Amino acid sequence: xxxxxxxxxxxLHKISIxxxxxxxxxxxxxxxxYHLKKEHWAETTELYKEIERMNGxxxxxxxxxxxxxxxxxxxxxxxxxxxxYQKADTIKPDNIWTNRHLAICYRLAxxxxxxxEYYRKAEETTPENHSIVFHIGSCLAELQQYEEALNYFxxxxxxxxxxxxxxxxxxxxxxxxxxxxxASNYYNKVIETKPLxxxxxxxxxVAWVSGNIEKAADFYSRSKDMSGDKELFLxxxxxxxxxLLKLGVxxxxxxxxxxxxx
Numbered sequence: 001x002x003x004x005x006x007x008x009x010x011x012l013h014k015i016s017i018x019x020x021x022x023x024x025x026x027x028x029x030x031x032x033x034y035h036l037k038k039e040h041w042a043e044t045t046e047l048y049k050e051i052e053r054m055n056g057x058x059x060x061x062x063x064x065x066x067x068x069x070x071x072x073x074x075x076x077x078x079x080x081x082x083x084x085y086q087k088a089d090t091i092k093p094d095n096i097w098t099n100r101h102l103a104i105c106y107r108l109a110x111x112x113x114x115x116x117e118y119y120r121k122a123e124e125t126t127p128e129n130h131s132i133v134f135h136i137g138s139c140l141a142e143l144q145q146y147e148e149a150l151n152y153f154x155x156x157x158x159x160x161x162x163x164x165x166x167x168x169x170x171x172x173x174x175x176x177x178x179x180x181x182x183a184s185n186y187y188n189k190v191i192e193t194k195p196l197x198x199x200x201x202x203x204x205x206v207a208w209v210s211g212n213i214e215k216a217a218d219f220y221s222r223s224k225d226m227s228g229d230k231e232l233f234l235x236x237x238x239x240x241x242x243x244l245l246k247l248g249v250x251x252x253x254x255x256x257x258x259x260x261x262x
Contacts, residue, residue, distance in 0.1 A: 007071065025056040030242075036067055044071040069101060078109045095124045100132070107135065112142040130159055137169050146173040164193055171202060176238055176243055180210050197227040208257065209247045213262035220261045234258075 027093065032047035045226035048068040052059045069084030084101045089095065103118035116139040122132050137152030153169035160166065168185045174183035187203040224233040237258075 025051055025054050029058055033067075037054070041071045041074045044068075045075070045077075052260075060091065062088040062095065062098070062117055064088075065091065066095075066098060066101070069105075073105055076108075078105050081105050082109075087199075093258050094121060094125075096256055097111055099125075103135065108138065112139045116143065126220065128159065130156060133159065134165060134169070139165075141169065141173055146177045150177075151175050161218060162193070164190055168199065171206075175202065175206050175209075176247075178247060180206055184210065195226075196238065197223045197233070199223075199239070200226065201233075205240060205244060208249060213257070217257065220257070221238065224261060233260075 028047055028051050032051065033043075035043040035047065038073055045068065045236065048064070048071065048186075051064075052068070058064045063083045065088035069081045069088060071181065072078075072081035072084060080103065082105050084100055085105065088098045092098070099118045099121045103115045103122060106112075106115035106118065108152065116136065119132055119139060120194045122129070123136060126132060133152055133156045137149045137156065140146075140149035140152065150170060150173045153166045157163050157166040157170065164229050167190045171183050171190065174180075184203070184207045187199060187206060190199045191203060200223035201221045204216045205225060207219055210215035220233075220237070223236075224230060227236075241245035241254065
């Protein structure tokens with residue numbers, strides 16, 4: 001007949017009899033840091049926002065806004081995360097940690113030009129960081145700056161042995177740039193390792209544009225079978241039709257190819 005207190009939030013600082021003792025910046029920060037460590041993201045952001053409203057010394061520190069931004073980011077509240085990270089950047093400019101997380105949030109929000117801006121800043125400090133090199137290449141590819149993207153994917157391929165994600169990047173940028181032999185070579189390397197349905201799909205694109213219809217149909221069939229979902233395969237296939245048309249495939253050939261696949 002009693003309520004289960006273990007299903008409720010433990011917010012001792014809101015209890016009137018304890019508020020005078022616990023409702024202080026330092027105490028709330030200790031509780032917030034505990035929640036952050038335990039990955040209680042909602043409780044973390046709620047407490048940090050409460051501390052921010054106090055306008056104390058903590059809310060003038062970059063680390064405070066880094067923590068707040070990170071807790072928002074983990075909840076996929078990207079606008080609020082970006083706002084917090086921007087405050088951290090204002091207080092302590094050009095911090096590598098802040099720049100990387102600003103880049104991540106902008107990338108997740110599909111604002112690739114802003115993401116690239118902050119990845120470039122991070123690159124200045126850690127030019128050999130594999131993750132940063134890969135994401136710069138990915139942002140450049142999304143912005144259709146394929147030649148520069150290729151430079152970064154080649155750099156990553158040089159830095160890491162058997163780097164499949166670099167091969168995928170090289171394969172795609174080579175394909176859309178019309179470098180079909182290079183694209184074919186790198187997709188073959190991917191397929192020889194641990195291919196995904198999208199790898200067979202893209203290899204099919206390269207074969208089709210190169211005029212090898214039989215090989216293209218085989219790759220597409222493998223992609224369809226591996227994905228296990230005909231609708232998903234067709235969605236991916238149709239999404240790339242603009243690239244195929246630009247590279248010389250005719251619209252009337254699409255029906256023939258679909259027939260061959262199925």
